[in-house]
Amino acid sequence: MAVKTEAVGKEWPANTYEVGLEKIREFAGAVGADNPVHHDRAAAKSGGFRDVVAPPMFCVVYSAPAMGPAILDPEVGMNLATMLHGSQEFVWGEPVCVGDVITTAPSCKEIYEKDGKGFYVFETVSTNQDAAEVVRGTWTNIVRGV
């Protein structure tokens, strides 16, 4: 059975996320990001940031929710029972600080089959309230037995 490729190029509604201080602290604690700029306002400001700044991988908090509808879309048609997160890339732009409002737009970039597996490649582009790009994510899911 071949993979369906009709969803290549499809876009889903953008998701908006407002960044809060305690969420950054909680995430930084869970990943061991102990630089004070992720916890303390004075340290962040003396480090040249507008406010407490998120660790780079905080991007999953505001961008992953935008991926939900794409993953579940029947037009994409992934078998979730045999799906694995195969690879991930993030390219970072402007730092994300407390108070930022981040909008993430998801799209499907590529669907192909290789060695009996389906590869589903999605992109999320996240921008802040000033329309500056903060992160671009490339999410590759692999479905076995397509």
Added chain:
Amino acid sequence: MTDLKAGDSIPELRTTPDKYLPHRYAGASGDFNPIHIDKEFATAVGLPTNILHGLWMMAQVARANAAVAGGDPRALKRLSVQFRGMGFPEQELVVTGTVKEAGDDRIVVDTVAAQGGNQLIRNAEAEIRPG
């Protein structure tokens, strides 16, 4: 950091996620997939036990690379990883990296995250720009 050259190793990062780390990361990230936080569910679907979130492991790779620039979150410009194995709580994760390219404004590091001899993340490429 600009004295790093191709072939050099970056400082190794070692961390042991405790039993409840996947629960804290689930709350922090919003990823409550039961394979990460429910041992009974994980074993019912054929896993040895609940497994670490791949993106938490990626965050350790990010941390090891940001440390090259003194932990400055602006320094990490790009990180690309392949998830190749299951990580487990209560086992030490070791992140190692080798400089592939070193220029004045850009360092590219090839990184691996492993538990024991099991490489969980490999072909990870990080691009770091010194401040």
